[in-house]
Amino acid sequence: MRKEDGAEAVASQELKVRRMDESGIALALEWADAEGWNPGRHDASCFYAADPRGFFLGELDGEPVGCISAVAYDGTFGFLGLYIVKPPYRGRGFGLKLWNTAMDYMGARNVGLDGVVAQQDNYRKSGFKLAYRNMRYQGTGGGTEPAGLVQLSSIGFDEICRYDATVFPVPRVGLLRRWIDQPQVVALGVLSGNRLAGYGVARASRSGFRIGPLFADAAHVAGALFEGLSSRLRGEPIFLDTTEANPRSAELAQRYGMEPMFETARMYTGGIPNVQSDRCFGLTSLEIG
Structure with missing residues (x-):
């Protein structure tokens, strides 16, 4: 009961x-x-x-x-x-x-x-x-920011929510509003016309910065977002939670010289949600999805 x-x-x-x-x-x-x-x-x-x-x-x-x-x-x-x-x-x-x-x-x-x-x-x-399994990777920030990135704050919040809901099972407006606006955050997007083609957020953690979410239409868009975030965190430890639901997420981490730390198991009671997992290059948080 x-x-x-x-x-x-x-x-x-x-x-x-x-x-x-x-x-x-x-x-x-x-x-x-x-x-x-x-x-x-x-x-x-x-x-x-x-x-x-x-x-x-x-x-x-x-x-x-x-x-x-x-x-x-x-x-x-x-x-x-x-x-x-x-x-x-x-x-x-x-x-x-x-x-x-x-x-x-x-x-x-x-x-x-x-x-x-x-x-x-x-x-x-x-x-x-x-x-499926998830793997946390660790690296060090640095590099050069590529062209074509925009501050996520310059994009309408409704558009951010729309794009996020293609990858996360349900809308999460309350979380997103705080997530992309929190202190010490780096948040970038890529536009295709007036629509998002991807966005990434790096938040300050107890050690370094954790990147997530990292959502993108294609691997090269995810790579550009990763490079942009990393370039603004020069010398800082950076962490990315990749997912077996999109094998290209681990490939991205490895391409940028990140090393695996530990594995977790994503489990559900009612089956895997119907989302565009191929857009997920970095999970938002192991604590809340």
Whole structure:
């Protein structure tokens, strides 16, 4: 039976689960950094804008011990992430209580996640099916910006949303508005006439900059966007999450001398969404899709 979305606390043994506000998400991102996930410096406000009700904190006698995010983008699609229990509290069933709260909130939506490979079997038991693998690559910014790029801020927001919705399963207006406008961001586009042919964003992370999304009609457009972003991040560590759904994304990373770091498994409960995966050269975020 699904719990009511409005329930603000779920008690289980000594663990209480409640919704997080933006400051709680900031704490979860500190934990994510400790796990080596290298979250963005300004992710908390961006994530919160995606779904203010989709972030849950587990507390034991008032002490935060675990968290999970369950972003409901609309009534049909959601994404799980930030699934963390602090090391001293693992193996006590707290993670399962957080998981169940998140899945109850997701309801009948098709739910996606990017999980570590070792946890695939556990996710399968909860109804998730492997779609494809993703690989994070690391490199160093530099090079020369090619001609033909424009500041993304010069393009109408409706056009950015239109293009994004060809690659992401559903519109995500709240997230995008914050994502492309956050501090320390580099955001570039390529136009074909008055329509986008691709866009890319690099956001400041705890170490260097993470590039994503990197969406483009063709590999040469993605390459130009990558070169433009990289040229503005000279000497900085840069990271790109490529996807097996578009093998040309890994080819792009390798062409620019990036090295693989770690692999994740993209899984869904309701099947792979019908999107133009060949336009995805870099995922937006392993935490929220």
